[in-house]
Amino acid sequence: MSQFIQLHLLTSYAPSNLNRDDLGRPKTAKMGGFERLRVSSQSLKRNWRISELFKEAMAGHIGIRTKRFGVEVYEALLAADVKEKSAKEWAVMIAGVFGKGKKDSLEIEQLAHISPAEKADTLALIKLLAAENRVPTEAELKLLKADSTAVDIALFGRMLASSPAYNVEAACQVAHAISVHSVVVEDDYFTAVDDLNDGKIDSGSSHIGESGFAAALFYSYICINKSQLIANLDGNEALANQAIQALTEAAVKISPKGKQNSFASRAYASFVLAEKGSQQPRSLSVAFLKPVDAEDQATTAIEALQLQAENFDKVYGACADERYTINANKGEGSFDELAKFITQ
Template sequence: MSDFIQLHILTHYAPANLNRDDTGRPKTALMGGALRLRVSSQSLKRAWRTSDLFEAAVGNHLGKRTRLLGKDVYDAMLAQGLDAPKALEWARQIAAAFGSLEIEKPESKKKKSDGDSAAEQDLKKLLQIKEIVHVSPAERQAALQLAANCVQRGKGPEVDELKLLSKDATAVDVSMFGRMLASASEFNVEAAVQVAHAFTVHRAEVEDDYFSAVDDLDTDTGAGHIGERGYGAGLFYLYVCVNRTLLQKNLQGDKALANRAMASLLEAITKVSPTGMQNSYASRAYAAYVLAEKGTQQPRSLSQAFLRPVRGSDDRSMLTESIASLQKQRENFDKTYGPCSDACLALDTDAGTGSLQALIDFIQD
C-alpha cells in the first residue's frame, strides 16, 4: 500500500507573465464558467528542478534532460586526442544507445548534395537524439567512461558496452518526475510526484501592457520602439501529490535520499517561481498558504473548492476566503468519504502560523 503526501498551495503573484502560450500571452483555463490564469505543471517542474535551491540540496543526484549527450561524448573524445571523424562515429554510436538519432544516415562524401558531405553537415544535428532524454548522472558518467575506454584502446564501442540505460540509477529528478523513452520503454520510470496545473482561485483576465522604449541617442523622435504584451495577476491554487513509497523505490530504497528529495522539493515549491519574463516583472513570490496531508488513502485534489470564483470582501481578503474554502472542502470530503488522510499540517502566512521547517519534518516523519 502506497504512502502519499498531498500538498495544497496558495501563492499570490503580482502582475506578471509566468507561463506563455503560443502567442506570448499568459496561459488561461475556463473553470466553473470563469476564465482563470494558469501555469502549466511542466513550467513549474522545470523551475523547481533547475533552481539553485534544488541543486544545492540534491545536486549530485540530478539528471539532465537533453538531446545532446552525443555532443558531450564527442567533445570528451576530442579533448583526449582522438581525431574528429572517429570521435563523430563513436559518439553517434554511444548517443544512439539513448534513442534514435535525428540524422540516421549521414551523407557520405561519395554522395554529395549541393556540395555538402557528412563532415560538412551541422555537427550538432549529427549528434542529436530525436527525443529529449532524461539522463541520470550515472548514465552520463557511463557514457563518458565508455568514450574514454574507446579512445584508450583505439577501438569503437562493442554492442554489449552500449547497454548504458538503467532503471537503477538514483537520479532524484528522474525518480520524482519520471522518464518516458519511446524507443526503450523498458527503461521508463514512473513518476512519484504528480503536479497539477496551477490556476487562479478567482476570475482573471489577461490584460495588455502597452510599452515604449526611447532611443538614448535620438530622443527627438520620441519612442524608438513601441510594443505590447499580455500580463495578469492573481492568487493561484496548486495541488501536488507525492507517492512516498514509489519515490523511495525509484531511489533504490534509499530512505535518507528520499527524505532529502522531498524536503528540497517542498522548499522549491514554496519559494521558487516560474521563470517566465522574470526580468520584466520580478515575479518572485513565496507561498502564502500550504496545507500538507499524509496517509495511505486515495489522494484527491481540493480544486473543487474554487469552482465558484473567490471574491473576497471589505473585511476578509481573497487569501482568507480561499483558505476557508479549502478547509471547508476538505471537511466535506472527509464527511462524505471518511478521512482522506491520517494527519495534516498547515503553514499560514495570513495568520502567521506554522513554518516551512515544521512542514518538512511533517512530510519526512
C-alpha cells in the same frame, strides 16, 4: 499500500505574465464557467528542477535533459585523442542508447533524461575505448542505462521510446496551477526611449509594444507517491526524504520565470496544507469551482480550501492520516516544521 504526500498551495502574484501561450499572453483555462489564469505543470516542474535551491539541495543527484548528449560524447572522445571519424561513429552509437538518432547528426530526436551515474559510466567507457582504440560492444552500451537514480528522474519520470525497459514511472504528479477567482487578461502598452534622442529632430519613441498581464491568487496541487519514489531510488529512503524536502521548498519559494524582469513576479506560498497517508489522493480544486469573490481573497480561499478537505472527510472518511498547515498571512506554522512533517 503506497504512502502519499499531498501539498495544497495558495500563492498570490501581483500583475505578471508567469507562463505565456503561443501569442505571448498569460495562459488561461475555463473552470466553473469562468476564465482563470493558469501556469502549466511543465513550467512549474522545470523552474523547480533547475532552481539554485533544488540544485544545491540535491547536488550530485540531478540529471540532465538533452538531445545533444552525442555532441558532448563526441567532444570528449576528441579530447581523448580518438580520430574524428571514429569519434563521430562511436558518439552516435552511445547517444543512440538514449534515443533514436537524427540523420547525419550527433543529436537524438527527442529529449532524454540522463542521470549523473549514466553520464559517469559514459565518461568511463569513453576513457576505455580511447585507451583500447575500439568500438563499444553491445553489452557495454546496454550497461550505460543500468543506473538511473537521479532524483529528478525518480520524481518526474522518464520515457525512452527506443528502450521502454529503462522507462521510469513518475513518483510525483503536478497539477496546472489555477487562479481561485476569475480573471481578465489586460494589456500593458509600453514604449522605449532612445537615450541619445534629444527630441529636436524626432520626439517619438524608438519602440512601441504591448504585453499581456494579470494578477491572481493561484491554487497548486502536488501529489508524491513516496513508496514509488523510494523504489525509483533503489530503496534509498534517506535520499527520497531529501528529494521530497527539496521539492517542497522549491514549490513554496520558486516562481516561474516568465517576464520576470518586467514584473519581478517572485512570491512565496501564502498558505500550505500538507497531508500524508495511504488513502487515495484527491485534489481540492473543487473548492474553487465557484470563483472566490471577496474583498479578502486570501482568507476566503484558505477557508474554502480547509472546508473542502473537511467535507471530503465527512463523506468518504478520513482522506489523510495527518495534516500540517502553514499560514503566512497570519504568521502561523513553520516551514521547518512542515519539512519535518513531510519526511517523518
